Amino acid sequence: MTHHDPIKYCQACGTPVVYRVPDDGDTRERAICPSCGKIHYVNPLMVVGTVPYLDDRVLLCKRAIEPRLGKWTLPAGFMEMGETMAEGAARETVEEAGADFEMGPFFSAISIPRVGQVHFFYLARLRSARFDPGSETLEARLFSEAEIPWDEIAFLTVRDTLKAYLADRALGRFGVHESAIAWSPKQ
């Protein structure tokens, strides 16, 4: 789920790059082209998704792809160029679950510095319990709080977002939750 492979050749002219700190006041090593001077930056990626709910149940998708094939996740994926965070989250919910829903408010933002990603979730009110999952999803189904398979959740950011959703729902008031997954040997 990461796009962060090492850069070996200049994407502008095809020359092998060298790694050094640019002379422009930067403090980090970058892949720099010794021929055309192009500096290649590598930056964190944004994953956008939703917490789709219908009455007291939430929608989870069983992953048909690696990583975490067979585990359950909220619909989410890499944000694309030309879309807003909310548009990306809605697109992923259509692609992965084929759900009929109305987008709700921004809900969570969780940094994962170990893998260079930040995951963002919006609430989404489902209009129907019928789903039409895409090729990345084996099964899409609704879970009550008691049914959520906590040991089979694909990502820590999904677990934390689900826990925050259930806690806020119990309080009767939804906030915005910003946090980070601490660096550790396994995500």
Add this chain to the structure above:
Amino acid sequence: MTHHDPIKYCQACGTPVVYRVPDDGDTRERAICPSCGKIHYVNPLMVVGTVPYLDDRVLLCKRAIEPRLGKWTLPAGFMEMGETMAEGAARETVEEAGADFEMGPFFSAISIPRVGQVHFFYLARLRSARFDPGSETLEARLFSEAEIPWDEIAFLTVRDTLKAYLADRALGRFGVHESAIAWSPKQ
């Protein structure tokens, strides 16, 4: 302020790329290497910064670099690998303003689909009115609400974040503000 130049050569093996939709269920054209098969993704970039305040004044930095050289901005810059959003926002506040501050809560998230960026701001309580701006800043100074140079603000996301901050301050309660800058001929 964008890193989104076109990809012409494979970053893994240096072969000229072709643009097509991958065969893996993707729906977008990507730069694909006809030799090694590497798919190059281009994704939105995250800019992270703060709204540094001291009593009833906010800190703005006069830009020493393009774009918007000479215009005023909140301290902010591209998020780097290996850091959380909050760590990146704090780093930029040190680099651009040399400020002494305590990080506060997450405050705003503004998508700019036209340029493939999302800008994020945290509140930051200044401990001192002394600043030591870095090379990207001509001048760092505090502004009362009446003094803010609205016609000289560098970016729409900075303007919208400042307006939200002042509105929340007047209400005596700070929320989280998520929005987007609508696509238009000028940002």
